[in-house]
Structures are given as structure tokens and as C-alpha cells.
Amino acid sequence: MPTKIEKDDVTGHMTTGHEWDGLQELNRPLPKWWVYVFLACVAWSLVYFVLYPSFPGITGYYHGLIGYYQRDAVDADVAAIARQRAGAMDQIKALSFAEIRKDPQLLAVAETAGRITFADNCQPCHGAGGGGNPGYPALAAGNWLWGGKLEDIQQTVTFGIRSGLDAARNSQMPRFGIDGILKPAEIQAVADYVATLWGLPSTGTDPAVGKRVFAENCAVCHGDAGQGNREVGGPRLAARTHLHGNDRATILAQINNPRMGVMPNWNTRLDAAKIKSVTLYVHSLGGGE
Amino acid sequence: MSFVGKGKPPVQPSEDSLYADRVRVYPKSVHGPVRRFKWAVLIFCLTIYYALPWIRWNRGIGRPNQAVLLDIFHERFWFFNLEFWPQDIFYLTGLLIMGAVALFLVTSLFGRLWCGYACPQTVWTDLFMWVEREIEGDRNERIKRDAGPVNFDKVWRKGLKHAVWFAVAFWTGGAWIMYYVNAPTVTVEFWQGGASTPVYLFTALFTATTYLLAGWAREQVCTYMCPWPRFQAAMLDEQSFTVTYQAWRGEPRAKGKRAPGAGGDCVDCGACVTACPTGIDIRDGIQLECINCGLCIDACNHVMERTGRPGWLITWDTLADQAAKAAGTHVPFRLIRPRTIIYLSALGLAAAVMVIALMLRPGLGLSVQHDRAPLYVMLASGDIRDGYTVKIVNKSPARAVFEITTQGLYGATLTEANESLGPAETLGLPVTGDTVGTFRIMVTGQPAALVDGSEPIDFSLRDTATGEVTVYHSVFMGPVRGR
Numbered sequence: 001m002p003t004k005i006e007k008d009d010v011t012g013h014m015t016t017g018h019e020w021d022g023l024q025e026l027n028r029p030l031p032k033w034w035v036y037v038f039l040a041c042v043a044w045s046l047v048y049f050v051l052y053p054s055f056p057g058i059t060g061y062y063h064g065l066i067g068y069y070q071r072d073a074v075d076a077d078v079a080a081i082a083r084q085r086a087g088a089m090d091q092i093k094a095l096s097f098a099e100i101r102k103d104p105q106l107l108a109v110a111e112t113a114g115r116i117t118f119a120d121n122c123q124p125c126h127g128a129g130g131g132g133n134p135g136y137p138a139l140a141a142g143n144w145l146w147g148g149k150l151e152d153i154q155q156t157v158t159f160g161i162r163s164g165l166d167a168a169r170n171s172q173m174p175r176f177g178i179d180g181i182l183k184p185a186e187i188q189a190v191a192d193y194v195a196t197l198w199g200l201p202s203t204g205t206d207p208a209v210g211k212r213v214f215a216e217n218c219a220v221c222h223g224d225a226g227q228g229n230r231e232v233g234g235p236r237l238a239a240r241t242h243l244h245g246n247d248r249a250t251i252l253a254q255i256n257n258p259r260m261g262v263m264p265n266w267n268t269r270l271d272a273a274k275i276k277s278v279t280l281y282v283h284s285l286g287g288g289e
Numbered sequence: 290m291s292f293v294g295k296g297k298p299p300v301q302p303s304e305d306s307l308y309a310d311r312v313r314v315y316p317k318s319v320h321g322p323v324r325r326f327k328w329a330v331l332i333f334c335l336t337i338y339y340a341l342p343w344i345r346w347n348r349g350i351g352r353p354n355q356a357v358l359l360d361i362f363h364e365r366f367w368f369f370n371l372e373f374w375p376q377d378i379f380y381l382t383g384l385l386i387m388g389a390v391a392l393f394l395v396t397s398l399f400g401r402l403w404c405g406y407a408c409p410q411t412v413w414t415d416l417f418m419w420v421e422r423e424i425e426g427d428r429n430e431r432i433k434r435d436a437g438p439v440n441f442d443k444v445w446r447k448g449l450k451h452a453v454w455f456a457v458a459f460w461t462g463g464a465w466i467m468y469y470v471n472a473p474t475v476t477v478e479f480w481q482g483g484a485s486t487p488v489y490l491f492t493a494l495f496t497a498t499t500y501l502l503a504g505w506a507r508e509q510v511c512t513y514m515c516p517w518p519r520f521q522a523a524m525l526d527e528q529s530f531t532v533t534y535q536a537w538r539g540e541p542r543a544k545g546k547r548a549p550g551a552g553g554d555c556v557d558c559g560a561c562v563t564a565c566p567t568g569i570d571i572r573d574g575i576q577l578e579c580i581n582c583g584l585c586i587d588a589c590n591h592v593m594e595r596t597g598r599p600g601w602l603i604t605w606d607t608l609a610d611q612a613a614k615a616a617g618t619h620v621p622f623r624l625i626r627p628r629t630i631i632y633l634s635a636l637g638l639a640a641a642v643m644v645i646a647l648m649l650r651p652g653l654g655l656s657v658q659h660d661r662a663p664l665y666v667m668l669a670s671g672d673i674r675d676g677y678t679v680k681i682v683n684k685s686p687a688r689a690v691f692e693i694t695t696q697g698l699y700g701a702t703l704t705e706a707n708e709s710l711g712p713a714e715t716l717g718l719p720v721t722g723d724t725v726g727t728f729r730i731m732v733t734g735q736p737a738a739l740v741d742g743s744e745p746i747d748f749s750l751r752d753t754a755t756g757e758v759t760v761y762h763s764v765f766m767g768p769v770r771g772r
Contacts, residue, residue, distance in 0.1 A: 016307070029309035031513060107707070129676070131663025140676070141666040239669035284706055286666065286676055286731045 089113070093273040097150045100280065107280065114281025117274050121266065122282075130285040135244055135261055142287030143241055145233045149289050152230075154279045160265035161233070168265060171232045176217065177256030186213045191251045194218075197226045197238040200248060313435075314508060314568035316418060317428035317560075321587030330406045331415055339460070342467035346370075351686045351722070359469050371647070372684065376654070383643040387636060394632035396524040398624065399605075400531030400575075404517065405582035410510050413461070413503035414566065417454055424450045428563055454504045455496070462495030508567035511580055518577045525575070527608040528623050532583050534561075534572040534603050537615035542572075546596075554598050561585035561603055571603055653691075653759040654682025654725070655750045664766040673767040674733045681728070681750065683720040690717045692751040693730070698765050699738040701746070704731040717753070734765055742769035 005017040005027075013026045048054070052064040063069075088109045092100060100106050119128070125136040132138025142148055146156055146169050159168040176182040182190070186209065192202040193210030215224070221234035228236030235243050244250050244259060253259075266275060282288070346356035346369060353360065358367040366373035373380060395402050404411060425431045425446050434443055466475060466488050478484040479492070502510055511518060525531070539555030547556075555572070562570050564585050567578045571585045589603040606614075613620040660676035668674055681691050694715040695701050704711035705718065705728050712733065720726030732746070746765040751758045 027307065029307055031509060032308045032310055033509075034513060035308050101707075104707075128662030129660055131666060138663070138666055140663055141668055141674070143669045236669060240671035241667045241669060284729065286674060286704075286706070288706060 085109075089273040092276050093271075097154075097276070097280070100276070110277040110280045111284055113274060114277035114279070114284075117270065117278040118281050121270070122278065125263075130282060130287070135259065137243060138241070138287075139282050140285040140287050141241060142289070143236060143239060144230065144287065144289070145228075145235055145243070147230045147289070148283070148287055150279055150283050153282050153288075154275060156263065157270075157275050157279055157282075158265065158267045161263040162260060163262060163265040165265050169233055171221070171234070171260075173221070173254075173258040173260060174217075175257050182213065182217065182255070185209075187252065187255050190214050190218065191248060191255060194226065194237050194251050195248050198240055198246070200246075203248075311509070312568060314566065315428040315431050315563070316566045316568075316584075317563040317588070318422055319564045319584050319587040319591070321590055323583040323587045327406060327415070327582060327584070331412050334407060334409075334412050335416065339464050342464060342472040349686065353471060355471055357468060358471070361469060374654075374682065374684070376682075377650075380643065380647070383639055383646070387639045387643065390632055390636045390639060393524050394629060394636060396521055397526070397529055397626075397628050397632060399581075400525060400529050401518075401521055401579070401581040404511065404521075404580035405532075408580075410502060410515070411580060411582070413457075413499060414507050416457065417503040417507075418566065420453050420457065421450055424453065451504075454500055458496045458500035458503070459492070461499045462492045462497075465495045466492050508578065511567060512578050526626075526628065527612075528626055530605055530607055530622055531575060532571060532579065532581050532586065532603065533606045533608070533611055534574070535601075535606070535611060535614070536572070537611065539572070539602050554593065554602050556592065556596055558592050560588040560592050564588035575608075651757070651759050652684055652755070653750060653752055653757050654680075654684070655748065655759050655761045656680045657748045657761045657763045659763055659766065665768070667768065668733070671736050672733050673736060673739060673765075674731055675765050675767075677730045677732065677748075677763065679718075679728045679730050679748070681718060681720050681726045683722060683724060683726065685754070686722045688719060688721045690719050690753045691726075692717050692753055694749055694751075695732060696747045696749060698732070698734050698744055698746045700735045701738075701765075702733045704733070705729065706731070732765060734767065736767070739765075739767045742767060 004019065005014055007014055008024070008026055011026060013028070015024045016027045018025045050064070051066050052068050053061055054064060055062050088106060091106055092110050092113075095103075095106075100110055118126075118130075122130075125133065126139055127133050127136070130139030132141065137143070137145060144152070146152055146161070156169060159165050161169045162171075174181055177184075177187055185205075188203070189205040189207075189210035190213040191210075192205045193207065193214050196202055196207075214222075214226075218226075218237075221229055221232050222237050223229050223234065226237035228234050228239075240246070242250070243261075244254060270278070341357050342355065344356040345354050346367075347354055348367070353367055355367065356369050358365075360367065364375050366377075392403055406412075421431070425434065434446070437443065463476075463479070469491075470488065475484055475488060479488065506514075534555075538553065540553045542555035542557040543552045544557045561572065562568075562585075564587070565571065566582065566584065567580060569576060569578045571579065583605070586601070586603045586605075590600040593600045593602055607620070607622055610620045610622065656679070658678045658680075660678070663676075665673050665675050679693065681693075683689050683691075692715055693703065695703065702712040702714060703716050705716055707729065708718070710716045710718070711731075716730070718726060718728055734744075744765045744767070746763055748761045748763060749758055750761070
């Protein structure tokens with residue numbers, strides 16, 4: 001309680017009696033109606049206290065008269081959003097790609113859903129925006145192994161590559177080096193031949209030998225001129241970019257003991273509408289055919 | 290005829306309690322030049338407020354014909370010939386800055402003119418007080434009736450007053466809504482019950498606030514709620530031209546009939562106090578509660594005239610001049626002071642920036658955003674391709690085709706996949722009227738044309754209808770040479 005209420009000579013006001021190192025506070029009384037508004041707010045807050053979960057007990061807590069529970073509210077919101085999206089996602093599932101692309105609004109929904117699905121599932125390997133990583137194809141570049149049409153992409157996403165499913169895309173490159181199919185000199189010669197396809201210098205092997213070895217062993221999958229073969233997923237070699245790397249050491253390693261990537265099948269993890277959405281998104285990254 | 294204003298100043302609140310009872314203020318009506326000026330400002334402000342939404346403005350087919358329309362639902366602000374989109378919101382920032390600096394300038398020159406004349410709280414309170422005076426009579430009559438018993442006369446006058454207050458408040462709340470939706474339409478819809486819920490809610494909200502703030506809270510808003518009286522002290526100085534009691538002339542004050550020249554001019558009649566809408570005594574000097582309206586000047590002049598003394602005992606003057614006059618000299622009012630020069634240059638600068646920005650505002654809006662990832666992709670051919678998100682603002686009501694091309698990168702070609710456009714050096718992009726068109730544009734560059742990892746590239750957009758051109762500076766990313 002204040003102890004020394006006195007009149008301030010300068011202003012003629014009374015003090016509150018509070019003093020801090022000689023500083024005193026003038027009493028400028030608050031209007032009473034303001035205090036009543038404050039009290040009304042306090043009373044109103046008690047309504048919340050009674051209606052909503054408000055205080056803890058020993059074994060639980062007071063749930064409030066209306067039984068509000070935040071988790072329920074979130075679940076209701078999530079369900080509401082799912083209902084809101086259901087119409088569009090059902091349409092995406094039912095319509096063909098051509099029909100979806102004719103409807104700009106539906107296409108926008110599909111590409112948004114696809115972008116998020118891609119970020120959650122595909123981005124760790126294929127990079128943000130489909131930029132690719134060594135061993136993981138750059139989807140935005142359009143240098144497709146198995147084809148870049150919407151149906152091709154949908155097939156790849158659904159069943160995967162070398163995923164073990166019968167419907168999956170499957171192919172195998174022989175281990176030319178460690179299985180002794182080619183002699184070391186032939187491997188050096190064919191590596192030089194492949195390197196010169198995109199302008200790397202040769203190390204001086206006989207081009208005729210390299211060309212012959214390529215024609216006999218590689219052309220069936222990689223094409224006569226190294227242009228690739230999408231029927232078997234044979235990568236295009238006569239290009240500036242390659243799946244695993246662009247230097248001679250990578251070529252030699254790949255001939256000797258090839259790395260062959262596996263892409264999981266997504267049909268068990270994503271529903272049909274999401275697979276179509278992510279297909280449309282991947283197609284829109286710049287490489288779509 | 291009895292001498293006006295024998296009333297005592299309002300009772301000071303009890304000083305030993307932390308809470309004070311409301312001291313009801315019964316302002317007495319005054320007549321004079323200040324009051325006439327205040328009526329003129331009031332009518333001017335209210336006319337603008339109530340009439341502005343009804344002004345029609347022809348903007349062509351498919352566009353609103355209301356001169357001032359803040360169409361939040363469609364994200365457009367219409368202000369006569371100007372049209373603002375959400376991205377133009379910084380003009381509002383500029384306007385608010387100008388408003389604040391102008392307030393500083395006016396306050397440093399002439400005190401709280403805003404508070405006394407133009408503030409909505411003052412204008413509507415004044416209007417409500419006028420209604421009260423017309424129905425319940427002037428100060429003395431109101432005091433007597435309030436203190437008296439409840440009778441028919443009291444009930445019908447109070448009832449009518451509150452009914453009129455409520456009607457004015459409702460008109461005010463309704464007019465507020467008309468700035469946001471088409472005024473004639475919403476007026477009809479409102480009474481047919483077809484207007485949207487927000488229309489009813491905001492009308493109710495502004496009806497309630499107008500009724501409470503102008504009818505009941507009045508000077509309490511200025512004294513207890515408003516921050517402006519608190520920091521006005523930083524704008525005012527001894528050179529500010531404010532409502533001032535000329536103490537050197539008035540003191541020593543004394544009641545009753547005296548010969549002119551005997552004692553001070555102030556006859557201590559209390560007319561200045563009873564006229565004050567905030568219930569203060571101007572003779573105590575500039576204070577937080579004073580809104581600088583000057584009604585006490587009119588009240589005092591009236592008394593000075595009747596008692597045969599020179600007028601303007603309460604007047605507009607500076608503290609510096611008052612100190613000088615007390616010493617028998619005079620200090621002229623200084624319009625030009627460091628403070629006003631600073632405020633004026635800040636105001637001029639803000640206004641110049643706003644006007645120039647408004648004049649140079651392109652009708653054509655273009656924004657180009659380079660993809661964050663991947664920064665670029667190398668194609669099988671060795672070409673480098675970058676992705677951009679291009680947004681084009683079409684402010685015309687009709688569908689228009691915009692030609693986009695690039696400069697700065699030799700041999701660059703553009704592709705838009707969704708519209709199946711390109712590859713070409715120039716693309717024609719269609720955008721429907723009054724919308725923003727979003728396009729994903731791929732730019733393919735020849736590696737021979739690239740020098741470094743990042744090249745500047747300009748996107749230029751041409752409106753094929755008007756020929757207007759705008760340019761957006763961006764970058765083209767590629768591999769760093771030698772890697």
C-alpha cells in the first residue's frame with residue numbers, strides 16, 4: 001500500500017504515494033467505466049474457461065463444456081481439404097492426359113499436386129526441378145532413356161525400372177570387363193570410340209578396332225551411331241551429357257563393370273491420380289515430348 | 290438578459306482514488322467566426338464521406354462505374370481514373386507516409402488543427418452534440434433536466450435523441466460499406482436482405498462504434514484512447530500557433546463589474562470552460578485534453594464585447610509571442626523553422642516520389658523469375674536451357690496478345706510448353722482481360738554464346754495492341770567455362 005500520499009506543488013495533483021529514488025508518481029485516476037470494461041473482459045474470459053479445456057487435473061484435464069479438442073479440429077480440417085480436392089483428383093484419375101491438358105484449371109491442380117508429390121518422393125534422387133544427379137537422370141533435360149511421352153513417363157513411374165515387377169522396364173548391360181567378354185585392349189579402343197562420339201580426344205588406339213567392337217557388342221542397345229535405343233533403355237552415347245558422367249574413366253568403368261540404376265515402382269505408394277499428376281509435372285519440366 | 294455562463298468549472302475528480310467518475314461535459318453552444326468555420330469544415334468533411342460513394346465514373350463496359358471503390362473481393366482499388374492492383378499497394382504506404390508528415394507539419398505550425406476540426410471523432414461528436422442541443426436544449430437546460438426527475442418530457446427527448454443518434458450512426462455505418470461494394474446495388478440488396486454477411490456485420494460494427502464513440506465516449510476517446518495527444522508534444526514548440534489564453538492581459542482575473550483597465554481583462558465568468566467540448570479550462574495553458582478547436586475564443590469574445598473590453602483575450606498565438614507580449618514586445622510568427630523545413634522537405638520528397646512513380650507506372654506489368662532449381666540443364670546437344678516463370682499483367686478489359694523476346698544472349702530461343710509455343714526467338718502469349726497470365730518459358734542458349742556461369746539477359750514484352758514495351762532484367766545461368 002502506498003504510504004505517503006501528498007499534494008504535488010507544481011501540478012496541484014495528489015501523488016499515488018509510490019516513490020522511486022525520489023521520483024514520485026502523480027495520481028491521474030483512470031475513468032471508472034474503463035475499469036468496468038476491463039472487469040467485463042475478465043468476466044467474459046471466464047466463459048472461455050468454462051467452455052474450453054482450461055486446467056489440469058491429476059489423471060487428466062478439464063475438457064470444457066463443449067469438449068473442444070485441437071486434434072479433432074485438425075482432423076476435420078484435413079478431411080475438409082480432402083473432400084475439397086476429391087472432385088479434382090477424381091477427375092484427374094478418370095480423364096485422359098489429353099483431356100486434362102485441355103482444362104487449364106484442372107491442369108493447374110494436377111501440376112501443383114504433381115510438384116508436391118515430386119518434392120516428397122522423387123526429388124532426393126532426381127534433384128529439385130528434375131535437374132538430375134550422376135546416375136539419376138535429369139528429367140528436365142529431355143535426354144530420356146525410356147521415352148519422354150506422358151504415357152512413357154506414367155509407365156516408368158507406375159512400375160519403376162528393374163524394380164522386380166514383371167511390368168517394370170528391364171534391361172541388363174553385360175559386364176564386358178570382369179566377365180572377360182572383351183579383352184583389355186578392345187575395351188580401351190571402344191572407350192576411345194565412344195569418347196570421340198561427343199568430342200573427347202582419343203588416346204591413340206586404332207579407330208577401326210573401336211568401331212568394330214562397338215558395332216559387334218554395343219550397337220544393338222546403344223544404336224549404330226550411339227544414338228541410344230529406347231526400346232531397351234539403352235542410353236544415348238552420342239550426346240554431351242550422360243547418365244553417370246562425361247569423362248573417359250566413367251566410360252571405362254561402365255564397360256568394365258556397369259552400374260545399372262533401380263527405380264522403385266510407385267503404384268503401391270501413390271494412387272493413380274497422384275501418379276498422373278506427377279507425370280504431368282515431370283513432363284512440364286522442359287523435357288516432355 | 291442575464292450574463293452568460295455563470296457555471297463553475299467541472300468538479301475535479303477525487304484525488305485519493307485511483308478511479309475517477311466520469312465528469313459529464315455539457316458544452317454550451319457558441320456563435321462566432323470560429324464556430325462558423327468549424328461548421329463549414331464539418332459540412333465539408335461529412336459531405337465528402339456520405340456523397341463520395343455515390344459519384345459515378347464511366348470506365349467502359351465490364352468495369353465498375355463507381356468513382357471511388359475499394360473492391361477487396363476482386364482485388365482492385367478504383368480511384369477516379371486510377372486503377373490499383375494488389376502489387377500497387379506501396380502507393381498506400383506512400384500515402385500514409387505523406388499523411389503522417391503532413392500531420393506533423395500542420396501540428397508544428399498551428400497545433401492540433403486535425404484534432405479540433407477534421408478528425409472523425411471530432412466531426413461526429415460535434416454532429417451528435419448538435420442533435421443533442423436541438424432536442425434537449427442548451428447546457429443549462431440539459432443539466433437541469435438530467436438532475437431532475439424522470440418525466441414524460443425527459444423520456445421523449447432522450448428517446449428521440451438516441452433514435453436520431455442511432456439513425457445517423459446507421460447512415461454512417463452504411464456509408465462505410467458503400468466504399469467497398471457498389472453503392473446503389475448494396476443499398477437495394479441491404480433492404481431486400483440479399484447482401485452478404487460481411488455487409489451486415491460491418492454496417493452493424495460501424496453503426497455501433499459511431500453511436501458509442503460520438504454519442505457516449507466523446508472527449509474520453511481523445512483523453513484516454515487516442516495516442517496522438519500523447520506525442521503531439523514532440524511536434525509542438527514555443528513557435529507553434531495554438532489556442533492560447535493571454536494571461537498577461539487577463540490576469541489578475543476577478544469576478545463582477547469593474548471599470549475597464551482595473552485589474553486584468555478576465556472577468557472569470559467561466560464562459561470558456563462551459564463552451565469547451567472536452568471540459569477543460571484553457572486558462573491553465575496548453576494541455577493534453579485541449580483539441581485546439583478554439584470554441585472558447587468565440588465564447589470569450591462574446592463576453593469581452595458585452596463588458597466593453599477588447600476581444601481576443603483567448604486567441605491563436607505562439608508561446609514565444611505571449612512571453613514577448615508580457616514583456617511589452619512582440620515576436621512575429623515564424624513559418625520557416627528548421628522543424629517545418631524538415632517536415633516540408635520530407636513531405637515534398639514523398640509527394641514527388643509518389644507522383645513520379647504514378648506517372649511512370651507502366652500499364653504493362655512483367656515479372657520474370659528464374660527457376661531456383663535446377664539453375665540450368667545441359668541438353669544432349671550441349672545447348673544450355675534455363676527455365677523462367679513469366680507473369681504478365683493485362684490491365685485492359687479485353688484479351689490481349691503480348692510478344693515476348695530476349696536481348697543479350699545471341700541465338701537464344703524461347704519455348705512455352707503449355708501453350709505449345711516455340712521454339713522461336715519471339716513468342717506471342719495470350720492473356721485474358723483484367724488478369725495476370727503465368728507462363729513457364731524455357732530459354733535455350735548456344736554454349737558458344739556463353740562466357741561465364743551467369744549472363745545478363747533482358748526480357749522485353751510488347752503489347753501488340755498498344756505497342757507499349759517494357760523490359761525486365763534477368764540472368765541466364767550456365768556452366769562455368771573450363772569445368
